[in-house]
């Protein structure tokens with residue numbers, strides 16, 4: 108929010124919003140998912156753009172029209188919402204045309220592209236453009252970066268041991284890079300990987316790209332202020 | 336010799352657990368799938384126009400399956416004209432009866448087989464054995480699996496779950512002498528042993544990679560040359576094919592021959608690609624005197640006309656989705672509990688069964704990451720199909736009762752923000768007991784599985800929705816005028832989106 112405010116954009120957080128319904132949708136409970144979807148559709152009816160910090164939630168909203176096949180009125184609303192929804196980095200780069208925020212973040216960073224945002228929504232170059240424009244940031248490639256971290260929502264609970272093996276492998280790769288910070292675009296995956304790194308008492312900091320950029324611009328601002 | 340039988344025992348979780356505790360298996364599977372998927376990525380990149388060819392492949396498959404009855408008819412007519420006996424089998428049992436009838440008529444004592452997943456699906460080997468006809472696998476991987484009395488754990492690399500040392504042990508036992516764990520020596524041993532078997536065999540059994548409707552031919556892709564032997568030495572040949580293996584023409588084969596080997600192993604082309612059009616003619620040097628093709632349905636036609644699953648029949652059984660799948664990499668093929676494993680197996684096994692009650696939990700063993708879809712040379716949306724399977728199970732009332740209660744609750748909470756707020760407040764109160772240092776480590780309730788591998792985050796002391804008001808007024812005070820460039824872009828975007836109509 109603070110980042111976007113720098114460009115004069117006001118973010119509304121409709122207090123009536125809940126969850127996009129993906130846990131129910133993916134588990135096969137479409138009736139329940141539709142209930143959640145209606146809440147979200149109503150919540151954002153008056154917004155021009157809807158920006159989400161999780162690629163996965165944005166991807167879920169792309170399923171809404173299909174869920175309302177039998178309710179044309181809601182399907183139309185769902186289509187309208189789908190057109191307005193943007194994943195955070197995609198919104199910055201593609202809609203606003205901002206790639207360089209003037210941030211400074213002098214750390215070694217590695218990036219995990221989450222499956223739903225990167226593979227299924229196609230958000231690939233945006234985070235790279237944003238990270239490459241951060242001064243002082245050393246981006247180290249994550250081995251097998253595109254591999255799923257094993258989150259998968261309810262999958263992590265239902266098939267916890269398979270999911271555990273997957274997140275352990277992901278964490279191995281993160282540790283291998285010797286990065287101080289792991290950055291990503293999906294809160295679910297980040298919570299998963301952070302949880303495992305913490306479980307193993309690994310000091311890697313896990314951040315959402317928005318957090319990193321905000322910290323980066325704040326750092327820059329202070330620096331300029333100090334010099335002035 | 337291991338007598339492990341690997342078909343559908345226990346739950347998915349139990350079978351996965353066996354694999355997760357087996358480091359040999361996990362290392363072997365990881366090693367080979369990583370090699371195969373890197374090979375595939377490289378081959379696709381070198382090809383240059385991969386995405387375009389993928390789309391061509393998909394279009395050919397979509398078209399063929401949409402007109403499957405027509406092309407099957409054309410294929411069967413042409414094959415019959417070529418002198419082939421064509422049989423249609425509705426079920427696995429039907430296919431077995433047809434095969435046994437042929438074997439009995441020929442008084443067959445032994446049959447050599449090249450790799451065929453359809454014969455695994457119908458359990459042909461056991462059936463042949465029941466009439467005292469020895470069935471001998473001649474593909475190296477299949478031979479190993481047969482020795483171990485197991486089933487293939489990968490549709491292309493049947494013994495992917497075994498390492499060199501385990502294979503050397505099995506083959507040494509077979510040879511009655513200690514063989515070194517060197518691939519060339521082991522393959523040499525099997526080759527020599529199988530040569531005798533080829534010469535003695537009464538029947539040659541093959542699968543079918545593609546069936547060409549316009550000429551009634553079948554096409555086999557292989558690397559070892561064993562399928563050539565199987566289809567030339569014995570006097571009788573039986574070819575098994577799933578009813579969806581058809582493509583219209585040889586021209587279409589060019590696309591498939593580009594996609595299949597690259598997706599399967601990263602090869603530009605397999606070492607052998609044989610096209611077989613009927614039995615031996617007078618002028619031919621070799622070939623079977625009698626040739627049968629058994630075309631199997633066994634649940635495939637259930638997908639026809641089903642908008643969510645018809646594309647499943649587009650599959651060309653390349654195995655790329657297995658190699659790309661992170662779940663497969665950790666649990667191997669046997670955990671899937673069916674003939675077909677990996678993402679394609681997780682969808683195909685239940686989809687081939689009409690009765691939803693018989694479906695096990697396999698569709699849940701996926702994080703829905705979409706790597707399978709991305710790898711698939713004919714772009715089958717397996718991740719969406721997995722969700723459809725889950726939904727059908729729920730709708731048919733075969734979901735887990737506890738989960739049903741949970742999801743009903745989810746629906747109620749998420750459709751009403753007041754209830755949602757109350758739930759969050761309750762959660763905050765409830766977690767007081769278990770939160771240490773901002774995280775939850777206790778392995779209790781639904782968090783048991785999660786916390787065996789991670790620390791769970793707690794619900795924040797102050798929720799974003801509670802901070803929002805403050806933050807908003809802070810930002811309003813420092814409010815900047817909109818950056819003109821940014822504002823212009825947003826306006827432009829809105830205009831474009833609303834089809835040119837002004838938004839304001």
Ligand code: SF4
Nearest residue numbers: 650651653654656711
């Ligand atoms: S689903 Fe696609 S990737 Fe998987 S085996 Fe079939 S064709 Fe290959």
